[in-house]
Amino acid sequence: MALAIRRGAMRLLASAGLTGVPELPLASGRRADIVALDGRGEVWIVEIKSSLADFRADRKWPDYRLHCDRLFFAVAPDFPLAVLPEEVGIILADGFGAAIERQAPHHPMPGATRRALTLRYARAAAARMMALADPDGFREMML
Template sequence: MDCLSDSPPVALDVARGVTRLFARASTFMICEVPLPNGRRADLMGLDSKGKLVIVEVKVARADLTTDAKWRDYLDYCDRFYWAVTPDLAAICDGEDYLPDLSGLIVADRYDAAIRREAAEDALAPARRKAETARFARRAARRLAAGLDPSLGDER
């Protein structure tokens, strides 16, 4: 599965920059992760302490300002970030974007910088166990599909 396959090229660039940023901190991301509630996280990562991170990528003002589904991701991660292009960063400082909880990353295709760190809202142990296992199985399945495309990516 391609990362953010139905997104414009700029979204792919932002996802690449964010992935590089988190990899330097030993947090490894996968793209387009379906969640049990029917939503799909743009990027989801697992850090070296077993904490789950979700990053919502936005590259268009209209998409950012009309997104009403992002709060549905909060039940599946310990930290949540917005990843945006530099021209959208100021919008994410507004109260509608929960700046006391959500982090903010400004990114391009080469790199990214955390402008505001996300607050940690720890998952319940049972939820963490279930989501970590789901994350690991999805990542493993995607790697296996690289060897045998018939394995595909489960939805």
């Protein structure tokens, strides 16, 4: 379920002009499900919730706000939206696409945080591209 939601959310982000990196480690030690960047440098984090139990078990999501300008939950269309907090945007997604149900409030990050996160994002994306282009060479480089 989570992979289908991620696929739909990534398609939505791409159609809106954002590029997304899934499973991006953050400076806090947490790992965001999707970190997306638009052409102006605005950063969105999309936290995927595959079920109500997944949402209720998660107490770390407020920490993500420090690492983005907008924070969203991406959920399946049948998810009970009333339980999601007001201060987070909502994306309804399945394996084929997604739609923004509620826009996330804009909370601009400090400049130093934005720079550090953008660098982390760029390095992770480039490393993944290198690994795709030359898996053996990349593995050797990481040793």
